[in-house]
Amino acid sequence: MEEDLQRLRRIWNQQSVPVIMRNGKDRPRMRLPYDVNNRGWIENGRRTSVTWHRDKKHWEVPKTWFNDLVQRTLAKFG
Numbered sequence: 571m572e573e574d575l576q577r578l579r580r581i582w583n584q585q586s587v588p589v590i591m592r593n594g595k596d597r598p599r600m601r602l603p604y605d606v607n608n609r610g611w612i613e614n615g616r617r618t619s620v621t622w623h624r625d626k627k628h629w630e631v632p633k634t635w636f637n638d639l640v641q642r643t644l645a646k647f648g
Contacts, residue, residue: 588643590636598636600629602643611646612639 582589585603592598602608612620612629621630631639 588647590639590643592633592636597630597633598639600631600639601627602629611642614638614642 582591582601585601588603589601590598591600600612602612605611608629609620609622612631616635618632620632622628623630
């Protein structure tokens with residue numbers, strides 16, 4: 571159990587591969603390699619904006635965007 575938690579932390583804290591985490595009732599969280607256009611890319615022309623949590627270094631996105639973000643992330647990053 572502790573090994574799994576450590577593995578998840580390593581994946582979440584690395585900075586080269588995008589990570590999207592969905593956890594129950596909370597809004598999905600996303601980490602991307604740095605790009606000045608990340609906010610625009612995530613929002614993809616939508617009226618709803620995403621939230622950047624500077625202290626934890628992740629984006630918080632609406633739940634309804636999850637599947638679209640996964641598909642677009644795979645298309646962009648492979």
